Amino acid sequence: MSATAMETYSRRAVAAPSARRRLSTSPRWTTLAKGAGVFAIVMIYIPLVWLAVMSFTANPLAGIPYPLTFQNYATLFADARWRPPLYTSLLMSAGVAVVCMALSTLVGRALTRMARPGASLLLVLMPLFVPGLTMGAALFIFLRTMLNLTLGMWSIFLAQLVWALPFCILLVLVVASRFDLRLLDAAEDLGASPWRRFWDIEMPILRPGILGAGIFGFLLSFNELPRSLFVRGIETTMPIYNWAMAASQQSQVPIIFSLTTILLAVTLPVMGAFFWVLFVKLDKN
Amino acid sequence: MSSSTTFADAPAAARSAPPILEIVNAVHAYDGVVALDNVSVSAAPGEFLTILGESGSGKTTLLRLISGLEKPYRVGTLKLEGVDVREVPAFQRNCTTVFQNYALFPHMTVGANVEYGLKVRGVPPKDREARAREALRLVQLQEMYDRKVHQLSGGQRQRVALARALVPRPAILLLDEPLGALDEKLRVDMQVELMQLHKQLGMTFIYITHSQEEALTMSDRIILMRKGKIEQAGPPAEIFDSPISSFAAKFMGVDNCFEGELVAVSDGWASVAVGERRIDGRWTGKSAPQPGAKVAVGMRAEWLQLSDAPPDASGEHNVLDCVAEASIYKGKYLDRTVKTALGPLKARIWDAASSARHPSFVRWKKGDCIVMNA
Numbered sequence: 001m002s003a004t005a006m007e008t009y010s011r012r013a014v015a016a017p018s019a020r021r022r023l024s025t026s027p028r029w030t031t032l033a034k035g036a037g038v039f040a041i042v043m044i045y046i047p048l049v050w051l052a053v054m055s056f057t058a059n060p061l062a063g064i065p066y067p068l069t070f071q072n073y074a075t076l077f078a079d080a081r082w083r084p085p086l087y088t089s090l091l092m093s094a095g096v097a098v099v100c101m102a103l104s105t106l107v108g109r110a111l112t113r114m115a116r117p118g119a120s121l122l123l124v125l126m127p128l129f130v131p132g133l134t135m136g137a138a139l140f141i142f143l144r145t146m147l148n149l150t151l152g153m154w155s156i157f158l159a160q161l162v163w164a165l166p167f168c169i170l171l172v173l174v175v176a177s178r179f180d181l182r183l184l185d186a187a188e189d190l191g192a193s194p195w196r197r198f199w200d201i202e203m204p205i206l207r208p209g210i211l212g213a214g215i216f217g218f219l220l221s222f223n224e225l226p227r228s229l230f231v232r233g234i235e236t237t238m239p240i241y242n243w244a245m246a247a248s249q250q251s252q253v254p255i256i257f258s259l260t261t262i263l264l265a266v267t268l269p270v271m272g273a274f275f276w277v278l279f280v281k282l283d284k285n
Numbered sequence: 286m287s288s289s290t291t292f293a294d295a296p297a298a299a300r301s302a303p304p305i306l307e308i309v310n311a312v313h314a315y316d317g318v319v320a321l322d323n324v325s326v327s328a329a330p331g332e333f334l335t336i337l338g339e340s341g342s343g344k345t346t347l348l349r350l351i352s353g354l355e356k357p358y359r360v361g362t363l364k365l366e367g368v369d370v371r372e373v374p375a376f377q378r379n380c381t382t383v384f385q386n387y388a389l390f391p392h393m394t395v396g397a398n399v400e401y402g403l404k405v406r407g408v409p410p411k412d413r414e415a416r417a418r419e420a421l422r423l424v425q426l427q428e429m430y431d432r433k434v435h436q437l438s439g440g441q442r443q444r445v446a447l448a449r450a451l452v453p454r455p456a457i458l459l460l461d462e463p464l465g466a467l468d469e470k471l472r473v474d475m476q477v478e479l480m481q482l483h484k485q486l487g488m489t490f491i492y493i494t495h496s497q498e499e500a501l502t503m504s505d506r507i508i509l510m511r512k513g514k515i516e517q518a519g520p521p522a523e524i525f526d527s528p529i530s531s532f533a534a535k536f537m538g539v540d541n542c543f544e545g546e547l548v549a550v551s552d553g554w555a556s557v558a559v560g561e562r563r564i565d566g567r568w569t570g571k572s573a574p575q576p577g578a579k580v581a582v583g584m585r586a587e588w589l590q591l592s593d594a595p596p597d598a599s600g601e602h603n604v605l606d607c608v609a610e611a612s613i614y615k616g617k618y619l620d621r622t623v624k625t626a627l628g629p630l631k632a633r634i635w636d637a638a639s640s641a642r643h644p645s646f647v648r649w650k651k652g653d654c655i656v657m658n659a
């Protein structure tokens with residue numbers, strides 16, 4: 001995660017028994033590890049690059065990157081139907097991110113202060129293992145059928161929150177579990193009120209975890225499909241729109257290629273920069 | 286230690302002034318474990334009070350009760366500067382702590398750490414910085430204002446923690462084994478610096494340690510704790526010379542301690558039967574028990590004299606015959622063990638050349654022999 005964590009990890013690896021070290025540094029294992037790494041990277045990035053290339057071809061579904069054209073992008077920008085779902089998703093994800101930051105900070109702090117956090121931790125993280133469609137269906141049955149509520153933005157928000165929150169809590173926990181509670185005693189002793197202790201001492205030290213929770217909350221919400229599908233009511237988010245377009249109308253597929261390419265082109269550098277600032281730059285200070 | 290304007294020399298504390306700290310009958314327990322058992326403590330303004338005791342005896346708990354970080358289970362009186370603070374939270378009490386682990390804020394510079402107590406009191410940044418720099422000068426770290434905490438050595442962190450606690454100018458400075466993590470040489474230097482600082486600032490220091498040597502060197506008064514209770518309290522010389530119990534004696538480094546049966550006690554002198562032998566000494570215990578009660582006899586190794594001829598029977602000494610056993614060379618002195626009717630005794634010999642090679646008698650002054658509660 002952070003540079004220091006990596007450092008401790010590598011130091012521990014050095015301290016391992018010599019037999020283990022010989023195994024892990026033997027040339028054959030190194031070659032194998034490198035090979036597997038290259039394979040994984042290729043498997044991740046080739047399809048993405050292919051998608052981007054295809055978005056510039058006249059007939060993406062044909063699978064031949066020729067002839068090159070901006071036609072798909074022109075069509076995309078002429079079309080206005082994808083814009084409301086995008087705005088909905090941006091707003092929704094921003095909301096989920098903010099609520100995730102607040103809730104995961106609260107829960108993370110509470111868990112690290114408990115004498116026996118085991119059972120509560122398991123309960124909090126359990127939603128991670130519930131399949132998306134199951135969760136979506138369960139939420140639908142509970143909200144629509146049992147409580148007889150009208151589904152809409154709020155239920156999508158709720159479903160995405162349930163999905164993103166456990167990840168965010170995990171991120172905060174990574175930092176919070178290393179937080180030395182005695183620092184708060186020291187601050188109190190020096191005259192800091194409870195609120196000041198939080199803002200001056202705890203928040204700055206937990207910040208990487210909280211910001212990480214915000215980023216992941218946003219990403220998880222922005223890409224969430226199976227749960228939203230069930231509880232959307234009549235609303236449409238970006239993933240729902242893309243999915244519907246890709247699944248039903250052949251004629252729309254080319255502009256989906258362009259749209260996802262644009263999203264990738266914006267998201268990847270922004271996220272890269274964010275993580276660099278968060279974990280490399282802040283860690284050095 | 287450099288001179289300073291705001292940390293000006295204070296007049297010697299008036300011992301007759303009302304106590305700056307007053308605790309009566311404090312009781313505290315952590316889920317069933319009694320940490321403090323009816324402890325009463327008071328401190329005069331400007332006093333250097335040391336709380337001495339082994340690990341787990343409740344020293345830190347007592348300090349946290351004073352700072353307010355721990356709320357006592359029950360307490361009769363808890364007053365700081367004459368004001369009842371039983372319901373006052375820690376952040377509103379006029380005392381600061383140097384923690385055992387220093388607890389410096391890792392995300393702040395040295396300067397920001399030292400200034401923090403002023404920042405939360407709303408002191409403007411300029412004054413804050415001036416006062417922080419001055420406190421750092423006081424602990425000889427003036428160059429370190431902009432450093433990060435993790436760039437400091439253990440001794441420097443200790444000084445930063447000290448400066449941070451001093452800056453808000455508390456009525457009482459609490460120090461929880463502040464030198465425990467430092468190496469021997471640094472510890473001795475810091476002892477001297479802390480004593481000078483105490484004299485210069487005129488502040489009340491309450492100092493925790495488990496080292497009797499540190500307590501004897503530094504304090505005006507020592508409180509010896511044992512299992513959450515106060516075993517003995519008094520000036521260093523009193524505790525050193527007249528421990529009231531075998532526990533206090535052993536803690537203060539009395540090497541030879543034996544159990545015996547009190548035969549007679551009068552005018553501060555006691556006569557004890559240890560096995561077949563009669564030993565006479567000063568009674569230093571609390572109220573003297575009836576003859577026949579179990580008591581303890583103690584003598585320091587340095588007061589024992591070894592000889593190969595029977596000493597004159599002057600009546601001023603206890604005398605036993607002995608057989609020499611092992612001796613341990615300690616550089617400045619020699620520790621010699623001899624077997625006697627009481628059991629093995631340790632004698633400390635400073636002048637090895639002129640002492641008996643094969644001693645057969647050991648003697649010590651009755652005034653140097655203490656008799657106390659078992």
Ligand SMILES: Nc1ncnc2c1ncn2[C@@H]1O[C@H](COP(=O)(O)OP(=O)(O)O)[C@@H](O)[C@H]1O
Pocket residue numbers: 315316318319320338339340341342343344345346347
């Ligand atoms: N936070 C705590 N929870 C439970 N028990 C504690 C806690 N703090 C101290 N104790 C217990 O209280 C007793 C006194 O502890 P402490 O005041 O820290 O002693 P000292 O500082 O003299 O070593 C010990 O038995 C210790 O185990």
Ligand SMILES: [Mg+2]
Pocket residue numbers: 344345346385
């Ligand atoms: Mg302690």
